Amino acid sequence: MSEPDDVCVVTHPIGSASESHAETLLDILGAITDVSLVAISVAEESPLREEYDTIEVSRVGTGGPIPIAALRFLANQVRMAMILRRRPEEVVLFFGVTAYLLPIVAAKLAGKTVVLQPRGNVPLTLRLHWERRLPDVLARGLAGVVWSMERLGYHAADAIITYTPSMAEELGLDRFEEKLYPNGARYVDTDEFYPRVPFEERDRVVGFLGRLDEEKNVRTLAAVAKELPEDVTFRFIGDGDLREELEEELAAEIEAGKVEFTGWVDHDEVPRQLSELRLLVLPSEPTEGLPTVILEAMACGTPVLATPVSGVPDVVRQGETSFLMDEVAGEAIARDIEGILDRDDLTELSQYAREHIKAEYSFDAAVRRWRRVLEAL
16 A cells, blocks of 8 residues: 655644644654644744744734734635645645635645644634624624635535544534544553552542633633532642632632642643542533543543533543533532542543553554545545
8 A cells, every 4th residue: 555645734823732732743644654834823932843844824823803813814824825835745634724715725726635624613612702802793793704614615625534523523524424534533642641649549639730711611610619528629730811810719718728729830740730630620612622631631540520522522431431521510510520539430440541542542543543544535
């Protein structure tokens, strides 16, 4: 069988929050074929600049007031289309930028094999963001335009890849069955993420790891922390816009030792932090694709309690490797946590969680899956 064609990955601005996602994908593809990167902007300190042939579309992203953001969105698409027409790679993979219709069409017209891989529900994410700044009708209308562009892109694409089958179903992509590859798995470094603290030696500490902002639904976790029994500590690991507000709301619980805030932690410290928890709690919004922290936690032998959104149910096997929420409300989540912590089989479940990640979401497993996809294109 012939070797897979070279791949040009096209993605969002590469900053600290998004770099790990892009780097994960590039590492997998780089183990199979030659890979280049086209991004709207790339952080000056990003190691991706040295590791891969990197083309920066623009130093300016798509932020700012909506009219200016729209013009930047269009300008970046024009620049991207011009770049892709000149690239030598046979395969162009649009990672997350599934609504970039102009470069998608340009790549098709240039004879490229066009692949789209969503990272989450982009139209819904934008709608929820715009509803905080605009009348609901206008926010929905703008999101509808993005949705339409994305659908046209999916129709034009030669292939669509999702993290898991349930993600494809939730995004309404199962209708593209003839060109859908629903097992484009991500990976976690299971040599770096492993149980640093044996599960049976961990205190009754549960927690959240990530950005403390609206998109992560952390306000709900404040209500959860207030409802937990006295012998359970809730730990917020990370930083963000809502940290100060949460600390004020939970001042009494912090003083009593029921709630802890660690602040920002370096990536090297994340495995240790996850290994100190008996349970990671993640009330993700439906905009999520497959949160990396779920894979990392389970690799550390830390069960997860998460909302059954997008790709999560294919990783979190209810009661076998982790747990799914029935309700996203403070009292209901607190009850779920109490029930989970009281289970007699939690140590065994911790072991099953790590074994599941090693078998299905290790680097080698991800490379095998992606090789099959690329060979089929």
